[in-house]
Structure formats: structure tokens, C-alpha cells
Amino acid sequence: MFKFTAQFMLMLTLMCSVISSSASTVSVINTAPVGGRSAGCGISQVGTGSFMPMRIQVLNQDRTYHLLVPANYDSHRAYPIIFRWHGSGGNGMSGGLDIEFASGNDAIVVGADGINGRWQTNTDSIDLLFFDQMLETIESRYCIDRERIFSYGFSVGAFFNNLLTCERGEELRASAAVAGGLRGASCKGKVASWFLHDQDDNVVSIMKGKAALARAIQLNGCSNNIIDESDGCVRYQGCEKNPVVWCQSNGIGHNIRADFAPEHVWKFFQSLH
Numbered sequence: 377m378f379k380f381t382a383q384f385m386l387m388l389t390l391m392c393s394v395i396s397s398s399a400s401t402v403s404v405i406n407t408a409p410v411g412g413r414s415a416g417c418g419i420s421q422v423g424t425g426s427f428m429p430m431r432i433q434v435l436n437q438d439r440t441y442h443l444l445v446p447a448n449y450d451s452h453r454a455y456p457i458i459f460r461w462h463g464s465g466g467n468g469m470s471g472g473l474d475i476e477f478a479s480g481n482d483a484i485v486v487g488a489d490g491i492n493g494r495w496q497t498n499t500d501s502i503d504l505l506f507f508d509q510m511l512e513t514i515e516s517r518y519c520i521d522r523e524r525i526f527s528y529g530f531s532v533g534a535f536f537n538n539l540l541t542c543e544r545g546e547e548l549r550a551s552a553a554v555a556g557g558l559r560g561a562s563c564k565g566k567v568a569s570w571f572l573h574d575q576d577d578n579v580v581s582i583m584k585g586k587a588a589l590a591r592a593i594q595l596n597g598c599s600n601n602i603i604d605e606s607d608g609c610v611r612y613q614g615c616e617k618n619p620v621v622w623c624q625s626n627g628i629g630h631n632i633r634a635d636f637a638p639e640h641v642w643k644f645f646q647s648l649h
Contacts, residue, residue, distance in 0.1 A: 423449030461533030557584030
């Protein structure tokens, strides 16, 4: 009787060990990101093909954003993700920052909603936490290339974009600011940066845009030598891994430049590896 019990207990112990080992293996496969791929890679999801309203909580406050996942989404392909930051009085669906028409099925796009149509651009901004929470939520569900996280904003959204570039520089690969200015204090990392400003902007002075440009040149280790890229844009030399591009127009004023920016910004983002 004792011999049967001992054998039974040994068999039971071995079975439990196998089950425990298998469970641990499954857990690691499902949750651990590989290289620059997010934890959401491999999780079955359906693409939306258009912006869908989403809701999360940040410090016990409801926040909303709009998420566009390519219609032909492939959970085994790591996609770049682009965060759009609207101008004052707008929302995540405001027109003008329509980079999704340029990126097509090659990027996941997030149109975030500011509180009362605005962004907080101070260094302790709750909107920095909003960005953190959105990114964490999306990359846990979808396959994101964590080495191609992009930011793109206009006006106060460009100020916030520049704050994000400074305070979350270790997360971002690149950013694009249209008619923005300098924000942030303790900058981290090097972020490829693209700027567009009009000489005759009477809402946000071009000097504010150039202050943000100067910081990007300094942080990324660029020289003051430039090459002409046409269309009013120049590229600074000596910082090829984290390039800085400045585009300038005249006589247009404070304008989101939907006719110019989305295509050029996506081309800039797409060139980065």
C-alpha cells in the first residue's frame, strides 16, 4: 500500500512540475517584448481602417483619444505609431494634421483630445502622463515598433510636441512641430526633429520656433552647416543619425499647412531607422 502511495505521489509531483513549467513558458511568450517590438505583438486584433474613439483614465480623470489601426493590420508586423497634437480649440479629429493619408496602411495613428481643447505645456503637465498611458495601453494590445514612436503637433500642439520631445526623449524616435515654440527643461536623449514655421506668423513668433530649433541642433550634436532640401527646407549636418530639418515659408502666417506638412513629415519619419 505504501509503495503504491509513494509512486502515486511521485507521479503527481512530476505532473504538477510539467504543468507549472508549461504555464511559465506561455506567460513569457505572451508578455515579453522582443527587441524593439511591443508586448502586443502576436495578439490577435482587427484593424479599424478609420479612427475609433477610445477612453482611458489618467489620475482618476477620463481622457479620450481616437485610434486608427490599418484595415489590413498584421499582429506579427511591428508598426510605427504617430501621435497627433491638435491646435487650440481643436480635438483629436481636427483637420490639418492628416498624416494618415500619407502613411496609409504603414502606421498606427493616434489623435488625442486636449482638455477643453488645449494642452498643458509646463514640465509637470498631466498631458505627459496622458501620453504615457496611451502608449502603454496601445502597445500592450497592438504590435508597435518601439524604435519608431513619432510625435506631430501644430501651434499649442507643437509646443506640447516640443515638451514631449524634451521630457520623453528616450521614448520618441522623431518629432515634427508646425508653428510651435520651446518647452521642457530636463531633456533626455536625442530625437530627430522636423520644424515648419512661417516668417510672418503673428500668433507664434518665428523666433520661438527658432529657439526650439537651436535646442534640437545642440542636443543632437549638429553643426551649423546646412544643405538645401528644396521646398524651403534645409537639413543640418553632423547629426545624420538624429537629423534636424528646418522648413520656412513667407506670407502665410499662422497656418497648419495641411497642403505641405503631412506628406513631408511622413517622408521624414519614414526615412528613420
